[in-house]
Amino acid sequence: MQDYLDDLVLALSTEKNRGKVADYIPQLAHVDPNQFGIAVCTPEGQMYSAGQADTLFSIQSISKVFTLTIALGKLGDGIWTHVGREPSGDPFNSIVQLEHESGKPRNPFINAGAIAVVDAIMMGHEPKETLAEILNFVRFISNDNSICFDHIVAASEMAHRDRNASLAHFMKAFGRLRHDVDKVLGTYFHQCSIAMSCEQLARAGLFLVSDGVDKTTGIRVVSAQRARRINSLMMMCGHYDGSGEFAYRVGLPGKSGVGGGILAIAPGKGSIAVWSPGLDKLGNSYLGTRALERFVQHTGWSVFGH
Numbered sequence: 001m002q003d004y005l006d007d008l009v010l011a012l013s014t015e016k017n018r019g020k021v022a023d024y025i026p027q028l029a030h031v032d033p034n035q036f037g038i039a040v041c042t043p044e045g046q047m048y049s050a051g052q053a054d055t056l057f058s059i060q061s062i063s064k065v066f067t068l069t070i071a072l073g074k075l076g077d078g079i080w081t082h083v084g085r086e087p088s089g090d091p092f093n094s095i096v097q098l099e100h101e102s103g104k105p106r107n108p109f110i111n112a113g114a115i116a117v118v119d120a121i122m123m124g125h126e127p128k129e130t131l132a133e134i135l136n137f138v139r140f141i142s143n144d145n146s147i148c149f150d151h152i153v154a155a156s157e158m159a160h161r162d163r164n165a166s167l168a169h170f171m172k173a174f175g176r177l178r179h180d181v182d183k184v185l186g187t188y189f190h191q192c193s194i195a196m197s198c199e200q201l202a203r204a205g206l207f208l209v210s211d212g213v214d215k216t217t218g219i220r221v222v223s224a225q226r227a228r229r230i231n232s233l234m235m236m237c238g239h240y241d242g243s244g245e246f247a248y249r250v251g252l253p254g255k256s257g258v259g260g261g262i263l264a265i266a267p268g269k270g271s272i273a274v275w276s277p278g279l280d281k282l283g284n285s286y287l288g289t290r291a292l293e294r295f296v297q298h299t300g301w302s303v304f305g306h
């Protein structure tokens with residue numbers, strides 16, 4: 001595995017087409033697009049990595065997997081009154097479906113859905129308390145207390161929040177958000193700003209690899225049924241309107257973020273995190289997707305086999 005990852009990094013290093021770094025969040029526009037990292041963690045916790053696998057980056061929408069997991073823990077199936085579980089076929093920041101569907105977002109991984117999920121988690125608590133809960137959970141599943149928010153990235157998003165604020169106000173107009181819009185958005189932007197490396201992210205995904213159990217500690221994080229359902233949602237909705245393309249190329253539950261990271265889960269086999277900041281037109285890591293495509297071709301780890 002280690003030799004393969006080293007070869008993969010070498011092969012991709014000559015790739016000219018790397019997509020475009022997200023610049024609608026000014027703080028992310030400064031990131032050097034010529035970076036690439038990959039980490040693979042086996043169910044027993046053996047870590048293989050190559051490239052810039054210990055460089056911290058903004059996990060952005062990958063955090064939506066973690067907040068969904070927290071929301072399911074708090075509300076159980078009640079979360080599905082706040083958000084749906086169908087692919088949207090629309091961009092991550094789209095507003096059009098909201099009007100047709102009375103302000104109920106299609107799924108927890110588009111922006112509107114993640115904003116509804118964080119509103120549901122807040123349950124009358126202040127943003128600070130909710131953020132502590134989110135960070136504690138991420139640290140717990142990563143087994144790493146050094147993980148933090150990047151307050152500069154969060155502030156950058158807050159200052160340029162018009163689009164997400166529109167989504168939030170629109171939902172609020174339908175009576176779908178219970179808390180003050182700016183408090184919900186502040187919480188959401190901090191959740192997205194969490195900085196992690198590929199190695200930390202691959203470690204964080206382990207509970208979804210082994211039916212809800214982190215085998216390295218023996219701790220059950222969620223039930224087997226819940227792990228299966230989260231993986232299903234990642235497969236169907238984790239790449240927005242590029243979810244079909246990702247399933248076609250890679251065939252694994254995956255969640256991308258505009259920071260250029262992707263977390264992919266190979267049930268029973270391992271958790272894989274890749275990072276390359278350049279994005280394709282739909283906002284998913286260009287090189288990251290191609291790296292995962294090669295990886296599953298080599299390992300046969302796709303849920304659909306070779």
Ligand SMILES: NC(=O)CC[C@H](N)C(=O)O
Binds near residue numbers: 111157164256257283
């Ligand atoms: N796709 C993403 O990663 C988007 C997350 C980003 N924080 C936003 O709200 O726009």
